[in-house]
Amino acid sequence: MNLQQLKVFVLAVDLQKLYLVAEKLQITQPTVTFHLNKLQDELGVSLFQTKSYHVIRLTEAGKALYHYALQMNILSAEIASQMDEHKGMKSGRLSIGSTHTPATYMIPQLLQEWKQSYPQLRLFLDVRPASYILEQLKSFELDIGIISHTHMEDPDLICERLIKDDLVIILPAGHPLALTDELTPAKLAAYPCVSHEDGSISRKLVEEWAVQQEITLDIAMEVSGSEALKAAVFHGLGFGMVSESSVKEEEQAGRLVVRPIPYWLPKRYIYAVMHKKKLVSPAQRLFWRKLEEAFRSPAPLSGG
Numbered sequence: 001m002n003l004q005q006l007k008v009f010v011l012a013v014d015l016q017k018l019y020l021v022a023e024k025l026q027i028t029q030p031t032v033t034f035h036l037n038k039l040q041d042e043l044g045v046s047l048f049q050t051k052s053y054h055v056i057r058l059t060e061a062g063k064a065l066y067h068y069a070l071q072m073n074i075l076s077a078e079i080a081s082q083m084d085e086h087k088g089m090k091s092g093r094l095s096i097g098s099t100h101t102p103a104t105y106m107i108p109q110l111l112q113e114w115k116q117s118y119p120q121l122r123l124f125l126d127v128r129p130a131s132y133i134l135e136q137l138k139s140f141e142l143d144i145g146i147i148s149h150t151h152m153e154d155p156d157l158i159c160e161r162l163i164k165d166d167l168v169i170i171l172p173a174g175h176p177l178a179l180t181d182e183l184t185p186a187k188l189a190a191y192p193c194v195s196h197e198d199g200s201i202s203r204k205l206v207e208e209w210a211v212q213q214e215i216t217l218d219i220a221m222e223v224s225g226s227e228a229l230k231a232a233v234f235h236g237l238g239f240g241m242v243s244e245s246s247v248k249e250e251e252q253a254g255r256l257v258v259r260p261i262p263y264w265l266p267k268r269y270i271y272a273v274m275h276k277k278k279l280v281s282p283a284q285r286l287f288w289r290k291l292e293e294a295f296r297s298p299a300p301l302s303g304g
């Protein structure tokens with residue numbers, strides 16, 4: 001059993017067609033079949049339910065092998081990347097997962113500076129919800145996560161709180177609530193609201209706040225993403241609650257009015273996250289330090 005056989009096996013399961021595996025690895029289809037047959041012969045067990053590879057169905061032994069073979073392929077790719085990066089970080093890859101707010105409003109300049117310093121180092125930025133990024137970190141698919149979250153505590157992860165990033169109320173200029181001296185929960189409940197989509201961290205925090213204030217918000221529209229929410233508010237569809245960092249440009253230009261949320265307690269932060277057991281590359285270590293410097297963060301939080 002060797003790495004090439006395991007790579008062919010994993011790709012056969014993932015792609016379901018041997019000709020696709022051959023194209024992916026730039027080998028012939030008979031060579032793919034040879035590797036699969038050789039792997040089964042060496043292990044002494046059947047990995048597939050049929051002798052023909054026209055239909056790829058795993059036996060219980062095959063399912064068990066796939067779990068470990070996938071991890072070995074990931075580690076093999078990491079080894080190759082590590083060796084590249086140790087050549088003066090002139091090559092290699094740094095994969096970053098980020099939620100929408102830091103990816104859009106906080107780290108683009110940092111990434112630009114990084115790319116200028118290391119032009120041959122490939123950057124990969126995956127913008128997804130926090131739950132997805134945490135799953136990818138735990139499966140070693142990402143190097144670093146930068147996420148908006150309320151409280152991070154996970155025994156498998158190193159988490160560092162970078163900066164507070166709470167929500168604020170945004171209003172179109174001329175809205176009655178923009179002109180009132182004092183906002184109250186009751187006044188907010190009397191006007192339509194543009195809300196983040198169900199399941200988002202922001203939506204969850206706003207709903208918890210509304211329950212605490214004993215009000216029901218009149219949600220006129222749900223949107224996915226801060227840019228769409230700001231646009232809806234600007235065009236008068238209602239007031240909204242967004243990340244403070246996401247609306248600085250609009251506030252300075254006078255396009256939107258920003259007000260604090262009454263009786264709101266700080267809850268949301270931006271965290272840098274990585275797996276405790278992941279082999280830290282020179283690029284990963286340096287980028288982590290750059291994040292700390294950029295956000296002037298305190299000492300790392302222990303554990304989670």
